[in-house]
Amino acid sequence: MDYLDSRRKSRCAGKIIAAALCITVCIIILKQNQSPTYSSLSLFSQHELGVTHVLVTGGAGYIGSHAALRLLKDSYRVTKVDNLSRGNLGAVKVLQDLFPEPGRLQFIYADLGDAKAVNKIFAENAFDAVMHFAAVAYVGESTMEPLRYYHNITSNTLVVLEAMAAHKVKTLIYSSTCATYGEPVKMPITEQTPQLPINPYGKAKKMAEDIIIDFSKTTDMAVMILRYFNVIGSDPEGRLGEAPQPELREHGRISGACFDAARGIIPGLKQRITIQCWGYLPMILID
């Protein structure tokens, strides 16, 4: 009886030791697999001397993805935040493949209308600057859904600005628009041209600009506002481009107009616009 008991005991002890060994090996393997993710996450959460970490909102969209490419090429650290409502994951993947090294590029899926989520992103990441591109951006659509535009553009900019203030991020580049000028009586439009927007898109952007400027006057935040016109073109190496959702085509963008003109859908426009489209410049501004 004693002999059987001691054999059972030693078999049991052997099993426990084997299980413990198994668990230890598993933990080591898991830790090894996790370590690159952990170290790359920590790179984004710490300021690093000589490295500027830029948050690109709307980074999966047309202009945001090209801006991110340029930043990455110029050795910036980039975090893209996008809710993918209009942009696409392909534009993220391309850059992830081009810049796979830890601490170069991360993508965060989030909606800027969610103040709690935005605050968490700022708390977990050490940003040096923000380039704020995220927006709905179709004039025609804005006249049909004005509240959506005021919310997405004006209110969300306030959310971004408050998070920047709370987390002491002191540089902002804001992507505004020529639509803030409305229909100027005198051409060409200059910095002195009065801003009198005539549609909810332009008005929402103008309000966002005013909020940014008022805030910058009372703080040491450095701001720059870009009011560009219709943007067209793509990465000369063809890795990125503009990919508007088909259902938005009717609201009109210069690229859509180019394609329609090239296909002869808009009579009389073909020659003029196709020449502009064949420029192959990364950004051609047409007013």
Ligand SMILES: NC(=O)c1ccc[n+]([C@@H]2O[C@H](COP(=O)([O-])OP(=O)(O)OC[C@H]3O[C@@H](n4cnc5c(N)ncnc54)[C@H](O)[C@@H]3O)[C@@H](O)[C@H]2O)c1
């Ligand atoms: N394309 C132009 O000709 C033009 C001209 C002047 C100004 N702009 C401005 O430049 C910016 C970018 O324009 P674009 O042409 O790249 O547009 P886009 O639609 O291609 O990109 C906008 C991106 O923002 C994201 N987004 C929208 N709402 C969001 C939210 N609530 N939270 C997170 N992400 C959100 C979309 O998913 C999309 O990826 C916009 O602010 C637009 O007003 C564009």
